[in-house]
Amino acid sequence: MEREIEMKQSKFKRICVFCGSSQGKKSSYQDAAIQLGKELLTGDTVGEVKAVADMHQRKAEMAKRSDAFIALPGGYGTLEELLEAITWAQLGIHDKPVGLLNVDGYYNSLLSFIDKAVEEGFITPNARHIIVSAPTARELMKNLEEYVPCHETVASKLSWETEQLGYPQKHNLSR
Template sequence: MNEVNNNERRFKRVCVFCGSNSGNRTVFSDAALDLGHELVKRKIDLVYGGGSVGLMGLISQTVYDGGCHVLGVIPKALMSLEISGQTVGEVRTVSDMHERKSLMARESDAFIALPGGYGTMEEVLEMITWSQLGIHDKPVGLLNVDGYYNSLLALFDNGVKEGFIKPAARHIVLSAPTAKELIMKMEVPLNSTYYCCSFLPY
């Protein structure tokens, strides 16, 4: 990750978590395409789950066609489920989901979650947890397409209210309805008084 000045930071590679399905409405596919174009516009490479179907296929193809590097990371057991035809860019196969997330985290400067199912939510929640524990200090954002993540954000707020999430930790999670707005938020440096030094090389 490149630090530009005290008020802004730039990313070389962003990890995008998203579904191997496209959802029931075109607004989700449109958001994946928009995020892909925004990454290309900013010359940011993509790290993602390695699939060629659903939102994964859309964003990877968009970033690849735009001339940026695409790294897909996929467990061997999921190749038949998440790959249809050829994938684009570089694909690394790993043994399991834990290795997948670790590699994606090491290769990325920031994390964005598009709408997705249990897998997408589990992945982004783990990155939030790792940030809270000081394993990394990379920004984590939810692309809240048409309010898709409103209920999850409300759950986080309730966790603060009920004393299970520290108020400072609530600010780990950024959200915005568009890719441009979200990346702009993520470029603002995090409050260094909350985060401890990383103790793993992510």
Template sequence: MEASQEMEASGSLKERRFRRICVFCGSRPGNKPSFTDAALELGKQLVNRKIDLVYGGGSAGLMGLISKTVYNGGRHVLGVIPRALLPEEISGETTGEVKTVADMHERKSEMAKHADAFIALPGGYGTMEELLEIIAWSQLGIHEKPVGLLNVDGYYNSLLALFDKGVEEGFIQDAARHIVVAAESAEELLNKMEDYAPLHDKVAPRQSWEADQL
């Protein structure tokens, strides 16, 4: 095989590392156009890289923007939403496949089950809670999937500074700080996540967890 063909084959394999990515994001659009722009750009990047979307199932805010972008681009979209939130988070026509679950715990479990990696866009309490839990699962050894933070306009600067403070004060191991992969653009973030390899020591081996779905 010629060098150019080898490079092309290598690039194709790299782009196909992820078949499905779970995106945590707000059911509101936020106050800045840059937030909606980031959701649209991430959706386009997923389409271009032939990656399907798993998300929280809402059709409003950033959730609605990224789901419609990925779906209209010809990729599969799976939305997972608790039954109680259907009237609240879904307004208008739903996008792609929607799976209704009993509660928030089952929602997060199902989203994790179907994803090869995770990305958080800007969002509120729910987005941050989902992000922090999936980071903790990585630290514990429940999964080894990349966790990305799309830090649009410095939205997550304070959270990243808090993680650094945790390292400084002895609550987070330095290697575990690298669980989170952060970038300011969707393209840069996905490139970093494709190169991600865990550096931290797991609290317990994955085999000891009842987490076959992950």
């Protein structure tokens, strides 16, 4: 007897994944990356190559084209890209979920730091909810699908894209 299996369609078409350029010391990091790939891949062609002028334009392009962000374990570059995506959400530049694949508690110290910053009044509780974390790819994807932004406004798409294209807005920096 044949059974029909109904697959839930993801609301995400493109997800930007930040990760280390090396595989790290634990096999669990590589295993988690493979599991995330299995959760994300649909059999369709994935990715494209687009030349950009610099790292800022690279990050802006990734942010513009993606529906969500996921950080796997990584180093300085991963952390920098992750924090920029979080900051842009805090500023209202986007309202896309930002996920941490917290393999073997890799990001526990970062999450503790962020909780301390909330406790000390440097990060608002609403901004704390920008970060979605889970220990497995399947759980993270479920949490990202359920994410609802807590901030109130998103910056004008036109002003964001204009600035990213290299047309700086005029700012008065004099006192």
